[in-house]
Amino acid sequence: MGLENQFSIVISGDLCPTKDTEHHFISGDHEQIFGDCLPFFENADFLVGNLEFVLTDDPKPIKKSGPILYGDTAFVNIFKKAGFDLLSLANNHIKDCGEEGVQSTLKAVAKIGINTFGAARNLIEAKKPFIKEIKGKKIAFLTFAEQEFNTASENEYGANFFDPYEDLDLIAEIKKRVDHLIILYHGGIEYYEYPSPLLQKKCRRFIDKGADLVTCQHSHCIGTIERYQDKTIVYGQGNTLFGYREGNDSWNQGLLLDVQFNENDFKINYKGVQAIKEGGIRLLTEKENQKLLKKIEERSKLVNDSVFIRESWQKFCRKKESLYLPQYLALNRYFIHLNRWTNNKFISVFFLKKYLRSSHNIMRCEAHNEVIQTILKRNSKE
Structure with missing residues (x-):
């Protein structure tokens, strides 16, 4: 950036190879994948992103609900060529190939000299922030993923997840050691442009405890931006690299954060x-970018309206009711008695394990749980 006390950090959103980009990953063509983003990346003093797939040459997919994402270990070279310095591994796909997949990802990224954070051999290690000193300033990066099929434990590889009983204190403790704290939160509900009431409350508490910037990923759409306590919360960066979908700008567009420090x-x-369409991404033109930012600005005017946030969330959950209720509520009381009489054989025969996994995921994942709780509360009142 030229001046002694100034520097920049660029934070990208989710990164994952797809059918339209896989051949570029195989050939190692980072220029086709990132195009005119490369000079933008090169101009940054530090480049951060979220690696949303497993790196493995011997994939052993786990049984779970939802898609399973993985690619060859050689695919990581694309991110090295593009200039990434740090990759978050705290997301809902890092354990799609089990503990072995987490291990192979950590080894592949370390081998080419990119730093990682957010996933490790146990939960204690996964909770450690990454701290980087740039031009005399200490910057801490901390990342959390919502709980699905991905989490670490005391003696198991996996991703860091947010524990309010411990991690709010952790945020405060980390902030005491650094000049700035940036939190990447891999959570919130997919395809929803506003924060849910719980997500907003959580991100605001991150700020209260010491975070200077909170950015949410995972939602596959650009959300809203809130200024809270004179700090910034980005509720959804959208996709950075996750494939092209015809006619779906919400999926196809993402937001890079260029954080300019003085x-x-x-x-x-x-x-x-x-x-x-050719497989990859490009920067929006200045005119396109201004149009996008204006849309985000207009949408973001409503983020401090608690009535709107609540009603918008209720409306969204009503649209999801036909999807969530069948997955979560499989039995009425007659079926319950039948299942007890058959010593759980009714469940075993008529409800496949994948349905039980779906129910489990809705129960434990913070975003899914908030949806089903909202739906059940409204139905019980009616």
Whole structure:
């Protein structure tokens, strides 16, 4: 950036090879994948992203609900060529190939010299922040993923998840050791442009405890931006690299955060990216970017309206009711008696394990749980 006390950190969203980009990953063509984003990346002093797939040459997919994402270990070279310095592994797919997949990912990324955080050999290690000193300033990066089929434990590889009984204190403790704290939160409900009431409450508490910037990933759409306590919360960066879908701008567009630091503070410039049919992404033109930012600005005006946030969430959950209720509520009282009489054989015969996994996932994942709780509360009142 030229001046001694100034530097920049660019934070991308989710990164994953798909059918339209896989051949570029195989050939190692990072220029086709990232296109005119590369000079933008190169201009940053530090480049961060979320690696949303497992790196493995011997995939052993686990049984779970939802898609399973993995690619060859050689695919990581694309991110090295693109200039990534740090990759978050705290997401809902890092354990799609079990503990072995987490191990192979950690080894592959370490081998080429990219730093990782957010997943490790146990939960204690996964909770450790990554701290980088840039031009005399200490910057801490901390990341959390919501709980699905991905979590670490005391003696098991996996991703870090947010534990409110411990991690709010952890945030405060980390902030005492650094100049700035950035939190990447891999959570929130997919395809929803506003924060749910719980997500907003959680991210605001991150700020209260010491975070200077909170950015949410995972939602596959660009959300809203809130200024809270003079700090910034981004409720959804959208996809950075996750494939092209015809006619779906919500999926195809993502937001890069260009965090420009000076002596005492920082400002954020937002730069949009667009997935292309040929496989890869490009930067939005200045005109396109201004149009996108105007839409985000208009949408974000409502983020401090608690009535709107609550009613918008209720409306969204009503649309999801036909999807969630069948997965979560499989039995009425007659079926319950029949299942007890058959010593659980009714469940074993008529409800496949995948349905039980879906129910389990809805119960434990914070975002899914908030949806089903909202739906059940409304139905019980009616």
